[in-house]
Amino acid sequence: AKVEYPHPDLEPILQPTYGIILYQEQVMQIAQVLANYTLGGADLLRRAMGKKKPEEMAKQRDIFLKGATERGVDKDLANYIFDLMEKFAGYGFNKSHSAAYALLSYQTAWLKAHYPAQFMASVMSADMDNTDKVVTLVDECRAMSLTVETPDINHSRYRFAARDDKRIVYGLGAIKGVGEGAIECILEERDRNGPFKSLDDLCCRIDTHKANRRVLEAMIRGGALDSLGQTRASLMAWLPDALSCAEQYRRDAASGQVDLFGGPVASVAEEQTREPLPEWDDQEKLRLEKEALGLYLTGHPIEAFVDEIRTFTSARLGDLETDGANPPGPGGGRRRGNEKQVVVAGLLIALRTRNGARGRMAFITLDDQSGRVEVALFGEAYEKYANLLIKDQILVVSGALGFDEFSGQNRIRADEIFSIEQARGKYARYLELKLDHRRLANGAAGQLKKLLGAYNNGLCPVIIHYRNNNANAELKLGRDWLITPTDDCLKRLRAFAGEDNVAIHY
Structure with missing residues (x-):
């Protein structure tokens, strides 16, 4: 494609970057060449752009326009060029920084393309203390066709790790309420004596003062003990007794006791037989999993209602289609002519509220596994349905679907909102x-x-x-x-x- 320059005098400055302002040095050169700035004045302009102070930028615009028009540059064109320079301030760096960041960007992009599981495991490990970031990164893994597996007492390390090119195992350190000291004592024992065979085996072999009941409960909720072959409900119910047996074993071992056949007492502890319990229902299992991990990993709360929801909704969120982009209406607002009425359902995963000219308003994000959509509630709709806006609740929304050009995504303006039970009553x-x-x-x-x-x-x-x-x-x-x-x-x-x-x- 042919490179075009806003003004002929800018070609020597912008030719290396194909007509795009990329470096702070280019901003300073443009100010000097086009508006007669001194070197010192150009540096003041650079600083003003870096600080993004409106009053300082307005002052610099006047200086730039005056200098440019004195050189015979059209005032509208000078304004346009200053707008480009001002836009640059939102992303630009000096040339040396830009080169370093470009190299890092290229290297990380190469790693992500050729070693996706290893790359994403490292990125999640770097942000494992920030649940919101981990949630976003798990979504990115799914978009890349990578499977993020639940934490596993017999395979996980402290950090996230790639099992192979397509699978990442969750890091034990990302389970809420599980400290590094507890994990270290578990990993040391596993590395020394092999995988854990049962709940009793685990409790007998680890230091239960470091990896205590609270830690083990969090691990059970997060699925880290699933590989022991019992339901999470059974493990949670058995845990107090297993810890008691382990404590008794340690006391007996310390006093030198053995079983009737001369073997260590551990064998008795390992062979405790208890009545297995059925697994928690899916909703409870997922609720506790999110409590431990900060996200749903083995399923989605909406799965239990998919067949039912399909009967009264217009489409899944990932399949929503508008009747075309909405052109701006009077005053810059969105016209409603191209909106269409829809009924959708999803899990409320994000909520923000603010005050507007017409009262309180809310913007919620719904997720149904197939996709996400933002829903806006204004005025009366917000006042009427605010009590239903609770995170991790499944909501059914009836409203007008349109395309928001600012965000480049679909948005629904809510008319009615129901809980899943209220929706049954209506439909x-x-x-x-x-x-x-x-x-x-x-x-x-x-x-x-x-x-x-x-x-x-x-x-x-x-x-x-x-x-x-x-x-x-x-x-x-x-x-x-x-x-x-x-x-x-x-x-x-x-x-x-x-x-x-x-x-x-x-």
């Missing part, structure tokens, strides 16, 4: 129960009546499909039995009727 046509005569035997009909009665304060009709050996029947319950289909209601109905015999129709 559900009816709740269907499939029952046969065996389900309603031995007083079960009375149990069902009591169960539904606990939730009959809503708007959702209930239809029962009843079947016995001789016939089928459809029973539509009356208005007195309109229910609110909360998560708890659905859970209890599924426990009563069976997982596949309860469905909401939208």
